Amino acid sequence: xxxxxxxxxxxxxxxxxxxxxxxxxxxxxxxxxxxxxxxxxxxxxxxxxxxxxxxxxxxxxxxxxxxxxxxxxxxxxxxxxxxxxxxxxxxxxxxxxxxxxxxxxxxxxxxxxxxxxxxxxxxxxxxxxxxxxxxxxxxxxxxxxxxxxxxxxxxxxxxxxxxxxxxxxxxxxxxxxxx
Ligand code: IMP
Ligand code: MG
Numbered sequence: 445x446x447x448x449x450x451x452x453x454x455x456x457x458x459x460x461x462x463x464x465x466x467x468x469x470x471x472x473x474x475x476x477x478x479x480x481x482x483x484x485x486x487x488x489x490x491x492x493x494x495x496x497x498x499x500x501x502x503x504x505x506x507x508x509x510x511x512x513x514x515x516x517x518x519x520x521x522x523x524x525x526x527x528x529x530x531x532x533x534x535x536x537x538x539x540x541x542x543x544x545x546x547x548x549x550x551x552x553x554x555x556x557x558x559x560x561x562x563x564x565x566x567x568x569x570x571x572x573x574x575x576x577x578x579x580x581x582x583x584x585x586x587x588x589x590x591x592x593x594x595x596x597x598x599x600x601x602x603x604x605x606x607x608x609x610x611x612x613x614x615x616x617x618x619x620x621x622x623x
Contacts, residue, residue, distance in 0.1 A: 570588065
């Protein structure tokens with residue numbers, strides 16, 4: 445990790461402690477259900493890999509990749525499905541795994557699409573939540589950490605596709621992107 449570019453917000457140990465707690469909570473809540481864990485690529489891949497190993501239940505895994513329309517910095521909330529789920533979610537208890545909920549527009553859109561496919565339930569689990577930035581009414585059922593409005597990288601999260609491999613959840617120093 446290049447500590448001239450990032451500042452550690454939660455180290456690997458703090459993250460794993462919280463991921464274990466979330467796994468236990470989910471294990472309790474989904475007893476006897478038909479759990480399908482849906483990861484939103486690419487940001488959720490590391491969080492999801494750790495989280496599912498802390499869920500002590502039979503479950504299935506699928507992935508979805510979406511991208512925002514256009515290149516504007518202002519998110520319209522209109523997303524395009526780049527990779528859809530491989531299987532039907534009919535009668536499944538869908539748990540969406542996301543790296544971070546910011547405006548909430550992306551997840552709002554994904555939820556609307558998935559609702560139409562007849563799942564038994566849909567809930568959201570995110571590693572990080574920036575509630576101060578919300579534009580769409582999205583309240584994740586499971587939140588790792590609620591954080592102020594900083595730009596985060598590491599543990600799967602990127603800036604221009606970099607830093608996803610950093611093991612800690614880090615704040616990207618503004619000097620990196622304000623150049
Ligand atoms: P939303 O639609 O504004 O909630 O955007 C959510 C998506 O924006 C996340 O899945 C991330 O890919 C990206 N994003 C939002 N905030 C950050 C951040 O601080 N670091 C890295 N990616 C972010
Ligand atoms: Mg993302």
